[in-house]
Amino acid sequence: MTQSQDNYRIALLSAYALALHAFESLIPMPIPWLRVGLANIIAITTFILFGFRSAMMVTLIRVVLASLFSGSFLGPGFILSMGGGVSSILAMGLVLSLTPGLFGPVGLSLIGALSHNLSQLFLAYILFIQKVEPVLIIAPFLILIGTITGTVNGLVADLLIKNLKNSQETIQDTVR
Amino acid sequence: MSLRQTISATTPGDRLLLIFLLLVSCAGIVFIKDVLPSSGGVIIEVEGKTTHRYLLEQDRTVRVESPYGHLTVEIRGKKVRVINASCQNKLCEHQGWVGHGVIICLPARISVTVGVPDKSGDKRIDAITG
Numbered sequence: 001m002t003q004s005q006d007n008y009r010i011a012l013l014s015a016y017a018l019a020l021h022a023f024e025s026l027i028p029m030p031i032p033w034l035r036v037g038l039a040n041i042i043a044i045t046t047f048i049l050f051g052f053r054s055a056m057m058v059t060l061i062r063v064v065l066a067s068l069f070s071g072s073f074l075g076p077g078f079i080l081s082m083g084g085g086v087s088s089i090l091a092m093g094l095v096l097s098l099t100p101g102l103f104g105p106v107g108l109s110l111i112g113a114l115s116h117n118l119s120q121l122f123l124a125y126i127l128f129i130q131k132v133e134p135v136l137i138i139a140p141f142l143i144l145i146g147t148i149t150g151t152v153n154g155l156v157a158d159l160l161i162k163n164l165k166n167s168q169e170t171i172q173d174t175v176r
Numbered sequence: 177m178s179l180r181q182t183i184s185a186t187t188p189g190d191r192l193l194l195i196f197l198l199l200v201s202c203a204g205i206v207f208i209k210d211v212l213p214s215s216g217g218v219i220i221e222v223e224g225k226t227t228h229r230y231l232l233e234q235d236r237t238v239r240v241e242s243p244y245g246h247l248t249v250e251i252r253g254k255k256v257r258v259i260n261a262s263c264q265n266k267l268c269e270h271q272g273w274v275g276h277g278v279i280i281c282l283p284a285r286i287s288v289t290v291g292v293p294d295k296s297g298d299k300r301i302d303a304i305t306g
Contacts, residue, residue: 033304076304099189107190110197128304140204147197154190158182 010054014061017042021066033077036149037113039066043089044109044157049164052093059085076128083123084116091115105161109154113146218256219289220249232256232291245284256290 020038029035039062047055063085067078092112095103103111121142125135220228222242230236235252237259245262255273263283271279276291 072305080304102187102189103193104185104187104190106186107193110190110193114197124304137208140201140208143197144201144205147194147201151194155179155182158185159179162182162185 006054009050010057010061013042013046013050013054013058014065017058017062018065021062022069025070034145037116037153040088040109040112040116040150041153041157041160043085044092044105044112044154045160045164047089047092047096047108048105048157048161052089052096055092056086056089059089079127080120080123084120087119088112088116104154105158106151106154109157110147110150113150113153114143117142117146217291218249218251221287221289223285240284240286242284242286245281245286247281247284247286249288256288258288 017039020042024036024038027036042062043055043059046058060082063078063081064073067073067075067081072078089112091114092108095111096108117139121135121139125132129135217232218228218230219226220230220238220240222240228238228240230238230251232251232254237248237250239248240246247261247268248259250257250259255275256279257273258268258271258279258281261269261281261284263281268279268281268288274288274290278290279288281287
């Protein structure tokens with residue numbers, strides 16, 4: 001795999017992630033900061049198919065570009081997005097290197113969702129709220145929602161990965 | 177590759193982690209409020225000056241006097257109500273039990289604020305998007 005093919009793939013995956021990110025903001029949600037995290041499907045898929053570095057690149061590009069497009073660059077939402085995205089990829093990388101084979105895509109997605117939520121709660125506590133109680137009260141709700149969406153995202157990512165592997169030749173053609 | 181095949185392809189680690197997280201978060205939702213001390217207190221003001229300060233957890237009945245009248249405030253079960261106001265229309269009595277908010281007795285110039293957040297709570301953020 002050459003350098004330019006690698007860059008091309010990262011660009012393509014980032015575009016997919018960005019599109020899902022934008023699409024998700026069209027879905028109405030009962031609570032404004034609640035997100036399903038559809039873009040994480042791409043992050044998990046990238047992580048499992050192409051490794052830690054590619055997944056981190058795709059996530060960084062997605063978060064920065066999405067915030068630039070929506071005008072929230074360097075705002076509170078951006079900081080939370082960035083912290084959550086980076087930490088979830090870090091956690092998935094750590095868990096996969098420590099216990100290879102224990103978790104499949106669904107388990108890794110759950111690890112990612114959990115660390116995403118925990119780091120966002122931590123950032124929100126440090127930067128914005130500075131009170132322990134509201135953070136502790138909201139934490140189990142966030143973790144429950146994250147667990148559900150994490151499972152769904154993991155299953156979808158697994159489906160995507162297996163179907164991509166089945167049509168490996170087609171990908172090779174697209175990447176070239 | 178169907179969804180059913182994907183579900184059956186999950187590892188035991190995946191399933192254990194899922195069950196563990198579901199249990200922990202549900203238990204957290206149920207029990208976190210018992211673990212934490214409650215949110216605020218009750219502040220009673222007469223003509224804009226704080227005269228009484230109580231915790232919402234401690235049940236008690238207080239008689240509040242002002243130069244224009246008096247009323248009796250009852251705190252019970254983390255809620256507050258006014259009983260026995262000195263005025264005629266007794267609006268504050270009809271307001272009933274209040275868990276969060278303000279009861280104001282205009283004739284007697286007494287206000288009862290329920291569920292007062294402490295000072296650092298004033299900079300709470302309503303919502304964050306992104």
